[in-house]
Structures are given as structure tokens and as C-alpha cells.
Amino acid sequence: MKLYNDLTRRKEEFEPLVPGEVRFYVCGPTVYDFFHIGNARPFIVFDVMRRYMESTGLEVTYVQNFTDIDDKMINRARDLGITVPELADRFIAAYYEDADALGIHRATVNPKATEHIPEIITMVEKLIESGHAYVSEGTVYFEVSTFPEYGKLSKQSLEELQSGARIDVDERKRHPLDFALWKARKEGEPFWESPWGPGRPGWHIECSAMATKYLGETADIHAGGSDLIFPHHENEIAQAEAATGKPFIRTWVHNGYLLMDNEKMSKSLGNFLTAREMRKRFSPLAIRLFMLSAHYRSPINFSDDSLRQATAAVERLRNCWTALEEAKAAPIEKADGGPHGLVNEIGRLRDRFREEMEDDLNTAGALGAVFEAVKAINSALRESPALGPDTLGEAEDFLKRTDEILGVLGIGKESESGPSDEEIESRVSERAAAKKNKDFKLADAIRSELLEHGVILEDTSQGTRWKRQI
RNA sequence: GGCGGCAUAGCCAAGCGGUAAGGCAGAGGACUGCAAAUCCUUCACCCCCGGUUCGAAUCCGGGUGCCGCCUCCA
Incomplete structure (x- = not known):
């Protein structure tokens, strides 16, 4: 099949590195809250991409991570008065509930950042040894100037990236765009021991470390929302390729945003609707069809x-x-x-x-x-x-x-809410009798009563058929 | 400032040089106790201005409008 590769900015014939096997990584959620329907877009469209590949006989190893340690996790856990692992457990469970309900197939693996600290440390060590990273006050930074191809995904030079930058000046960094691979421990924050002292991994490194662990040094596809192109994916490439010397990802795919009132839906703007709330109002099938009714790279505007x-x-x-x-x-x-x-x-x-x-x-x-x-x-x-x-x-x-x-038909996934099948059947026969006696008033009353309970009746020449509202 | 996206009927949307898929809504008809479902019919010259071409929604140039990334973000 053809895929638009953001690395080359072209639609290319997709051929997996190993014939018949696809190594596919998708950036997963930071589990500090319920995910919203903007987050759900990549989950759904890449689920469909994966299913399509599988339908053609390809064997897909599909990896989607959980980011379970970062600033947002720490702050949220503090706000809720619970530990970071407790917070993670809670929202990982919520993720599965919502994702399952949306018909998103389970990934082959859902690795967690906190369970890959050794791999992360190994990768950071490699980067320091090879001169791509430096330690400053217990924090390890990746030195972007040592990676000449930095900017190849976002198509920006270091200078261009810097000129528009809104980055705080940090004198511990050699270059403003240098980013943390390992963050020194701060009081009251979770930490792990490392060769540079206690601390925790930076955001970008977890994906590089886990992707290479589960999919090898070179994977076929890496997917996520367009907002991850810079800096997240750019940094992933820099780290991974500097560490392994091999191409990290062959095809980068990014989905367009889901907009709300024509603005990007995001937590920070506050214009979001969680998948959980959404499910109460609309069928998961309708949500999927809505997501699939436009091309995955185009923006789509949410509206009732x-x-x-x-x-x-x-x-x-x-x-x-x-x-x-x-x-x-x-x-x-x-x-x-x-x-x-x-x-x-x-x-x-x-x-x-x-x-x-x-x-x-x-x-x-x-x-x-x-x-x-x-x-x-x-x-x-x-x-x-x-x-x-x-x-x-x-x-x-x-x-x-x-x-x-x-996954928009819901075959074999009939809703079970409302009256039982037996109750409905019995009301339908009552109504049939009423109809036979030309008591259309009663017949209509039964029909509208059932409708209020989410059951739709349709009279056909073969009798009455009923179905539950989706 | 740099990089990128989008503009097609009332609404959503495909289309990538050969004369506008599909869905929703609407109108008329068939069916029907009514309703629903279903079927038939009907509903667009593609933001504007130039250009290339036998031929452009589709390519090129110039506008206009909207959105995004360059800070956490799917």
C-alpha cells in the first residue's frame, strides 16, 4: 500500500523491512487523565491501518506505550493526593475501558516507561560515550549540534527552530534546543538510581528505548499526532540514530488534529470532550465512523x-x-x-x-x-x-x-441495555394482536413506549421487526 | 520570521489533468392503518484573479480567508 511518509514528504509504496512483517509503533497516552476524543483519533485511525495491513496477510507487531512518568503525572498525582504509580494504574485501566469500548484492538505490547528504566539508562550511557550527550548537575542533555541531521523530520534547521523558539534560557544547556534525556531528581518526586545520580527519564527517550527494544533498531512505522513531529519525534530520531547509527524509522505517519469549534482540541485550551463523556452521548460505532469519514491526515471538526x-x-x-x-x-x-x-x-x-x-x-x-x-x-x-x-x-x-x-457495523456487539428480549417480544405480540383488532391507538402507544426505552419497531410484510437504538 | 495544512452542494466528505464518489438533511413518487425501513427520481460547474493545456476542482503564479507546529499536547 501507499503511505504518506512525513520524512520524505511524499506518498511512497510501503514495503516492510522484513517481508511479511510490519513493526509498527504508535505514541500512546500519558496516563494522567481520561483521554479525549482528539487523543482517540490516532488510536482509531492507526488501529484501522493496522487491521488493514493484517487483512492483507501481514503480521503486524503493534506497540503502543504508556507514558507513566513525567511532569503531568507528578503534578496530577500530587493534586489527587496519590502516588504516581497509583495514578498510572487508575488511568491505564480507564484507557483500556474506553479503548475497548471504541473497538480499538489491543496492541501486541503496551510498554510502560517506568518498566524500562534499565533500557533507557543504557541508551543514555551510549549517547554519553559517543559524545552526543553531556551531564550537567545530574541532568543529562542530548547535544543537538552533534547530530547533523537534526531537523530532518520537521524540515527546520537549528537556526530556524531557534529563531521562533519560546524556550526558556537555561544556562545548564550548551544549546537552547538541547533536551533532557535524564532529569536530576527534585525533592518529593519519584526517582530511580542512575550513573548520574537519582532522577527520572526525559519524555522523548522512553519511546526511542522502547521502540528499539520491541521493534529493533530500525522499525517500519512510527505514528502519532502531528503535534508530535516537533519536538518529540525529531528528538526520538536524534537519540535513537545517534545511539545505534542506524535509521530509526522508515516511515513516519501523522494524523491531523481533531478540532472543536475550529480550534485544535487540547487539554491546555480546555475545549475537550473525553472519550468517556462522548460514549455516553454517541455510539462507539458512530464515533468510529465519524473519525473514518475524513482522511486521517486532514483536520476534522467535531460537532454534535x-x-x-x-x-x-x-x-x-x-x-x-x-x-x-x-x-x-x-x-x-x-x-x-x-x-x-x-x-x-x-x-x-x-x-x-x-x-x-x-x-x-x-x-x-x-x-x-x-x-x-x-x-x-x-x-x-x-x-x-x-x-x-x-x-x-x-x-x-x-x-x-x-x-x-x-469496525463500524458492530456485528455481534448488540447493545444489551433497556428491556430484555423477552419483554420486548411480549410487547410486540401484544401489539400484533392490537393491530389485528385494528386497535391502532394501542399499537401506536406500545410502539412509542418501546421507543422511549430505546427499542425501534418496524412493521414489515413479514411481521414486526425490532431493534435496539445504537 | 521559518515550516506545514486547509478552502468541493444546506451540512460532512472523496477526488491528484478528461469533464464532480458516498453519507446526512431536503423535495417528489412507490410501499404502508400510521410510522419506520427500503427502493426510484431530484439536489454542485469545485474561494477569487491570471496562466499552462485540445481539456483543470485537479498543474503554475498571484490574492483572500481559516487552522496548526516552532513550549506540554494525539
Whole structure:
């Protein structure tokens, strides 16, 4: 497939270093709070990227870290009156709850920074030995001027980066852009012993250390939000490549921001909505479809209206699936009366879906293919000679396979809230009796009562069908 | 100041030189006790001005507007 590589600023044919195996790293959350839906964007789109790769037969080692020690962790733990590890445990658990609910597949590994202190120390030592880092008052800095390629990801020279800089002057640094690999201990902060005295790792080093540990010195893909390009990813490259002498990452991919009222959603601006709150208001399926309805590198603007539109779109998808299941269950004696045109159409759309996904993960285009299939299926379904099992199977297979990648249909994930199936069934039969007696007033009352409980009734020629609201 | 992104119908959005996917909403029709679902029909000359080309939403130049990174941030 083709991927846009931020290192070369070009769309390139992606070929894993080792044929058939992809080493994929995604920057994960700092676990000091619930993640918000802006944070959720990379989790979801790179989950889809990974699923697509897996669907083509690639074996993906997918690593997403937890940053469980940094300033934000320390401050938050202090505010809450708990220890940093307690804080981390709490929000790692919350991360899994939210991410699982959003249908994000679990990573191969979720390494934590605090569990990789030895690896981090080893890497820092290497950098000091090779003259890329220096110690100043117990803090170790990476010396950017020793890495001539510094700025190759953000396409900025040291001078350019510096001129616009809003960095505090720090006389312990040799260059304003030098950054901490290891921070000397401060009173009241967690610390680990190191050759330079007690302290804790800097932010950037954990990713370099963990990525090389789990994926080797050169990995295929490293992903994250665009705001990580500088300084985080730039620094990761500098550290890792200075330490190993090998290219760190072959393809860098970054997602665009999620905006709220046309401004970047961020904790510091305060214009954020946690995934947790979001889940109360909208179905995870709708949230996923919303995220996938635009290209992953474009900005998307969050709004209630967008989510409502996504919800309606998901319903259309699910209605089609339900109709297909019903058609399959219906007794059909006759076999396929020869190949149906739908089979060809589905075949065409399979190709189209793949082409869109191959083109830098164009999920919006791929969704277009899915919806075209939905239209074709619905249309074929209402034709008079019923579709044979082969044709139905083909349609079902298409939806199933594309959904294994996109995860917007919720096959097998029906909501269980509200009245029990038995209660609903019994109300539906009551209503059927009422209808038979032409007591439409009662029938309508039952229908609206169930609707209030999140159950939608639809009368068809085969009787009443019900479904739960998503 | 440097680097980068975006501007397509009422809304969301694909499109990467060959005459505008798809979704939501709307209108008309079919079906229906009603509603819903579904189907059929309908709904855009692509921010502006130049240029290249037989041909441009798509390429080039110049504008305008919006957003982001250069500090923690997905």
C-alpha cells in the first residue's frame, strides 16, 4: 500500500523491512487523565491501518506505550493526593475501558516507561560515550549540534527552530534546543538510581528505548499526532540514530488534529470532550465512523451535528446487515437462479475498497464503496425472486470483511441495555394482536413506549421487526 | 520570521489533468392503518484573479480567508 511518509514528504509504496512483517509503533497516552476524543483519533485511525495491513496477510507487531512518568503525572498525582504509580494504574485501566469500548484492538505490547528504566539508562550511557550527550548537575542533555541531521523530520534547521523558539534560557544547556534525556531528581518526586545520580527519564527517550527494544533498531512505522513531529519525534530520531547509527524509522505517519469549534482540541485550551463523556452521548460505532469519514491526515471538526450524521449513517449500514440476515434466515427452497448481478457489483466494490485503503488509507473513499454496496444489496433484496444463498453469502462476506477493518457495523456487539428480549417480544405480540383488532391507538402507544426505552419497531410484510437504538 | 495544512452542494466528505464518489438533511413518487425501513427520481460547474493545456476542482503564479507546529499536547 501507499503511505504518506512525513520524512520524505511524499506518498511512497510501503514495503516492510522484513517481508511479511510490519513493526509498527504508535505514541500512546500519558496516563494522567481520561483521554479525549482528539487523543482517540490516532488510536482509531492507526488501529484501522493496522487491521488493514493484517487483512492483507501481514503480521503486524503493534506497540503502543504508556507514558507513566513525567511532569503531568507528578503534578496530577500530587493534586489527587496519590502516588504516581497509583495514578498510572487508575488511568491505564480507564484507557483500556474506553479503548475497548471504541473497538480499538489491543496492541501486541503496551510498554510502560517506568518498566524500562534499565533500557533507557543504557541508551543514555551510549549517547554519553559517543559524545552526543553531556551531564550537567545530574541532568543529562542530548547535544543537538552533534547530530547533523537534526531537523530532518520537521524540515527546520537549528537556526530556524531557534529563531521562533519560546524556550526558556537555561544556562545548564550548551544549546537552547538541547533536551533532557535524564532529569536530576527534585525533592518529593519519584526517582530511580542512575550513573548520574537519582532522577527520572526525559519524555522523548522512553519511546526511542522502547521502540528499539520491541521493534529493533530500525522499525517500519512510527505514528502519532502531528503535534508530535516537533519536538518529540525529531528528538526520538536524534537519540535513537545517534545511539545505534542506524535509521530509526522508515516511515513516519501523522494524523491531523481533531478540532472543536475550529480550534485544535487540547487539554491546555480546555475545549475537550473525553472519550468517556462522548460514549455516553454517541455510539462507539458512530464515533468510529465519524473519525473514518475524513482522511486521517486532514483536520476534522467535531460537532454534535457531525456525530448525528455519523449515527444515521451507521444505522443505514446496520439496517442493511439486518435485512441480509433476515433474507438468509427466510426459507428459500430454490438455489441461485444463476449468477446475480449483485455478485459482480460486490466484486467491483471489493476492488474499489482495497484500492482506496491502499491509497494512504483513504477510509472516506473506502466507506463510499461500502455504502455503494449497501445500496446495491438493499436494491437487490427487494427484487422479486429472492436471492439465492450464494449471492446472499457474497454480500454478507463483503460487509463482514470490510467491517473487520473499519469496525463500524458492530456485528455481534448488540447493545444489551433497556428491556430484555423477552419483554420486548411480549410487547410486540401484544401489539400484533392490537393491530389485528385494528386497535391502532394501542399499537401506536406500545410502539412509542418501546421507543422511549430505546427499542425501534418496524412493521414489515413479514411481521414486526425490532431493534435496539445504537 | 521559518515550516506545514486547509478552502468541493444546506451540512460532512472523496477526488491528484478528461469533464464532480458516498453519507446526512431536503423535495417528489412507490410501499404502508400510521410510522419506520427500503427502493426510484431530484439536489454542485469545485474561494477569487491570471496562466499552462485540445481539456483543470485537479498543474503554475498571484490574492483572500481559516487552522496548526516552532513550549506540554494525539
